[in-house]
Amino acid sequence: MIGTTKGVSMADPADDLPTGDSDGPEFLVLGELVVRSRGRLVPLPGPSVRALLSALLLTPGDVVGEDRLLTLAWGADRGSRRALQCAATRLRTWLRTAVGPDALLEHAGSGYRLAVPAGSVDIARFRARVAAHARTDDPERSIALLAGALREWRGPVLGGHPEPVAADPAVREVEQARIDCAGALADLALRLGRPGTALALVEDAAAGAPYDEPLQARLIRLLTACGRNAAALRQVERVRRRLADELGVPPSREVLEAHAAALDGHGEPVPVPHQLPAAICDFAGRRDELAVLCAPLLSGGDRSGPLLLVVYGTAGVGKTALAVQAAHRAAPRFEHGQLYAVLRGPGSRPADPAEVLAAFLRALGVDDGRIPRSLHERASLFRSRAAGRRLLLLLDDAMDDAQLHPLIPGTPGCAVLVTARAPLAGPAGARTLRLDALPAADALTLLGRAAGRDAVTADPAAAEIVRMCGRLPLAVRVAGLRLARRPGASPARLAERLRPEHRRMDELAVRGIAVRPRLRENYRDLAPAHRRAFRLLGLLRTATFPEWAASAALGTGPDAARAHLEALADAALLDPLGEDAAGQVRYGLPALLALFARELALAAERPGTREAALRSAYGGWLHRAELAAREPAASWAAAWFEAEDEALATVAEQAAAQGFHDLGERLAKAVREHRARRRIGAAHRVRAD
Template sequence: MTEDLRLDLLGPLRGWSGDRRLELGPLRQQAFLAVLALRPNQVVPADELVELVWNDAPPSSGTRIVPTYAYRLRQLLPKDVLVSSRDGYSLRIAPDALDLTRFEQLISAAHATDDLDEAAANLSEALALFKGEPLGGLPGHYVGVERHRLTERRLKVLAERIDLDLERGRYGDLVPELIALVEADRLREQFAGQLMLAYWRSGRSSEALDTYTRTRAELVEQLGVEPGPALRAIHERILRNDEPVARPVLRDELPYDGAAFVGRDDVLTQVVAALRTPGPAVVAIDGMAGVGKTALAVRAARQLADVYPDGRLFIDLHGYTPGNEPVSALQALDRLLRTLSVPADRIPADLEERAALWRSELAGRRILVVLDNAPDSAAVRPLLAGSPRCGVLVTSRRQLTGLDATARLALDVLRPEDAQELLAEIVGPDRAGDTAAAARVVSQCGRLPLAIRVAGSRLRHRPSWTIEHLSKRLAAEDRRLAELSTDSGGVSPAFALSYEHLPSDQQRLFRLLGAMTGQDVDMYAAAALADVDAVAAEDLLEQLVDANLVLQLRPGRFQFHDLLRQYARTLDPEPEAVRRLLDYYLYATSAASTAIFSSQLQPLPEPAPVRLPEFTSASDGLEWIDTEGANVLATIQFAESSGASEHAWRLGLAVAACFFQRGRVYEMDEALELALRAAPDASVEARVLLSIGSLGRYRRGAEASLRTLQDARDRLPENADLALRARLLASIGYSLAKLHPDDEALGVLDEALKVARQAGEVGIASRVLAYLGVTYGDRGEFTRALSAYQDSLELGDPAVRGEVLNGIGECLLELDRVDDAVGALTAARDLGVERGADYSLIYTYAFLGTAYARQRQWSEAIDVGRRSLELALESDSKQSQQNAYLRLAETLLAKGDPTQARPHFARALELALDEGPESMVLRAAGGLERTAAAA
């Protein structure tokens, strides 16, 4: 980071490098720099820069204009200040390089001190940094918005400094300054009120009242409105000559916060620190029912007595209290004003006037107000303090997004160790001594403090129970909520109150989410459950997040807390919702598979009965499988156990190849085992066994694969469709060929090709030709192998294109056509990377390693060889590991490094002897002999 660059934004844009003034170029170029300076040390994407800098006149070249402006600025600025990356552009500057940063630092220093003179001096120094209109003359909507924001910020700080001068008794000195401010903006009531106070306290009451009369006339004439409550209150005080008297210290109204408060040290520190920050500080804590928001707020408030010595007020707004209507803002203000000893006859009936009086009464005091259990932002806004020395701490089950809070905290459940400590605090360390059982209990309580307190209370009042017994009672999910609820409260009643406060459409989706088969959902799965548009479903999900009834752990993914999920399952579901969800996962998985393999492996009735995401490329399909794979597997488990057998076997078949493609072989195995259990007849059993044998060949070996495939053939009905028969024959022939590439294997593959052509299945025929290419290659007949591969490529089936290009590359290598081989393998690599096809890339990189080695490009050869081996080890495929070890060893030996080559040859031989073609055994053994000779 360069230390000698300085930029001034609080006036015309100016820049310095050390003592040298920088010429920053044309206005649009300056606007480009200003946008980056307003976001120092942040990466701003190019498209966002175009929007922010050229919003008023978008360039026809789009983002292509950005590098040009960046280049010009780099010529002007010190070295390494303007940094570009793949994600965008960033201005790397020191923390004190901006006058704007110094401005905010001085304001913070003013708020941090109790010395009025020091505070006023800091604010005066901050205001002196303004050298005119911020960013004056620069074009662009964004810069204009920032100019307006900074101008308003200056006026707010100026008003705050004048308030301090009024408190310090500098009335006469203020009058000339305030006359100029009021004359400059006759509609700004705050300055008019301050001028009235300065006149009045200087003994010039008539001029104070005249100021009010002129300001009122201006407001009525220009805007057609009367003065606001604050200005009217000052007017009334002057008329009554009502100077404030010394105010007494208020009592502490905080409730008892209990003895068992454990953990939360980090969040407690955050809340306390936020309320110690110069104000006015407004801290909002939200979280689900029972998570401990009130306990945290009260504990934090108790640690702040030194910061708020004039009192700590507490009011329960009853946003979610059984039998109580929420306290209105009007009612809350009445209670708060009475607490400040304001006589009843002085409390206005109007909400706006009452709120103005509340802010006026807080002026000059240092009071913390705790607003507990707020129903929403609207109930809180009128209760906020305006004084910079007061703080407000709000708790709510909803995210108070409409509240202008200075700090927000979403309270989560307890950490496991803290949850166990809370349980031990409640039941005593002796009864919580079985740490394994205690860990199970707090896990069964979802680490929710309310649930732990209920469970602990039940154990404490039952001396005959052990913590192990309590854990067993909580183990039954259908009884757990009952165990964690009591007649007077507990988990279910707390959840019920949150649920009952929802609008009907949110209630319905909450109920339906109880039918989730996986751990989380996106907007499309939720749309299927509720039979609504995906955008509408996402809006409802976001609203449930705001209500802290659904968690959003990352953008677009929503899930329940465990206990909330069980509560949702107790509510009345809609029978068709589960069917829609099963349809969604089946059709979405099929669509993702089609995008990945560029062909539909398992046709389904059209159109899809549910709304699906768009899959425009293989990467879309792979991304969906990566995200939804666990949910798909859970859905198969649910479908198989609940009798939805058709969904189970179809979904298992649809996702198996996708799991294989991503190397998720154990999930693939489970999906296919579930599909086989759900198979309704022999034909479907044969289909599933075909997938088990084909996809499992690369990990379990050809012999085990052949047994499974022969079992599938035995179950295949005589009247089975030709396409299925061709696929089965092809896979059997390929497994035979991997064991012995003899005439028997070729005969079976020839028959498979004949049946595929008879069925008109181009894709199957293309795959059989690829299998023939492999078989001829294993026989050492590379010219015939190349011909088979090329015939397969001409059929144009995209599902096997990557494997075929690999085969062509291998044949060309064996025929010593190295440059042609590199071309084919490069195309295979690009295709594999695009599709995320980890398995095919194992062979692509291995063959490329051999090709690069023959071109004596050693660095590239070793890099791709090692990448092939990494992928092979991740895949758990013995065949691919043999090939990767062998080819990397051959590259190392050819480079002249027999010491590193030897262990790779040895491992390749070990794998080939266990199960591999004779050609692989001979190559690995020969390699070991050559390394010994070279050594």
């Protein structure tokens, strides 16, 4: 049991701990008696006065009865009251002349009290810090308080003399409090993975308590945790020999367990890191995706290796928010800790996996001096530390498999949740989840939560805002934050500002959060040829398009176009939609990404290049439309018009807007002819029936 504060009165030692005043007196009793005044040593008084001063300093500020003072100062011989009064008079004189006016000896009732400034006596400072530790739940605050308390000690109380004082129960109590304090510091330092912060202080305390086996066991564990196994084993041998030679007893179970840990080379207990970032408060939707992630994380089935889950998608789609949400739900299952790292720095600079591993190893209790230099050795040590433990790793924004591979534990029980902009192969058995834009209803919910006003979702303009944001979570959140920033702002007003395409990206920015820079990060990850393909495909303005249209717009053959499309789909900049009703492989370009691509095309492509891409692609639609219109009875013609119905309307409109009047008119005519022939055919079938 750690001792409590006695003597000097303080309002709240946890927040206002007493400290010594360099201009005032200072009395040190946790070691040889030392007195200072204005920073200078004061010569001590004679033996009887010094004995009285020592007795009073054990409880500064408290009244000490005359009988107790006689026992403490003169021991079994018990001096007379006359001798006590004489010693008190000489002590007053010495305090006044040698120490100064801030230290007074007062007679109170049947005893004496030494009145000194708060914080001027080391034993009071020690007790105050111990008491503050007992009141705090903050481990960092606690470790600082305990360490500060132990630093007050320089040796046995009053150097072990005078003998009556050294044998007093109050002295034994404060020395036991030192042992308890050292034990608490050792336990906390081991739990936090910072044994080096406690080692020297616990070593000093253990030297003063050679027969206290719990404290000796803690010292052995600290030495082991600091990588000083040889020193730990020597300490075990010293304890064993001392107990055998002087007490004739074997070491306790605590010492034997610490000895076993030293032989194994493991300092225990290993700290448990909890590094997950806070979950966002306006998270909305993703119920199915959460289920996909949480099911394997929460399952207790045996596995042959670690679980690896990869969530990928375009920038701003909410990968990190989803992963953090899933990680928090699964965290209780990973009782040995959760580790977190961002794998890309500013400007998309990839994090060095060696540095990430060093941070993980420190979090798991490995001191800097024991962290190897090479990436290979760090990865090996990390796998060893993770073995047999249930750890959850959240690795955000991974660049590629080469960066990811060294960070993956090697044994079952661990799980790795990764976010990335493109799918990663990972080790065999990795599970991937592509994240796309939110459903309209969930996007509306997110808009209301980000705005702090659920009522905004009932405004008809809210649905338009969500649509213009492409249901991209980042864009929707930015729109909501803009509404939150001005409580009186209406969704209709924001929708009005978002409608002009040329300034929509500028409007989707608030408080340092912007959509354009995030999309640009994805774009910069692409190879130059794929960047050009993305720019040109944004010009089409159709929500979806078939492979051949991409080939026409890019001016490449089918195989080259397919390579571009697959690369863009892997980067989550295109949605692969599979085959349509006509058997054409189809892709979708989300509205906000298409707008971004057009911005890039206008800045990077010459007008002639842009026009040629559109004429080629729109011409492909015209050619196929005219061919299908001439063969209305053919099954493929009806299927093709069905698949391209929405795209044809957009192409006809955009052809006219671009000045391709002949192309637009011919396309509109082909569509009209097809629809007329379909109506005639349907009428004939009705009459036949």
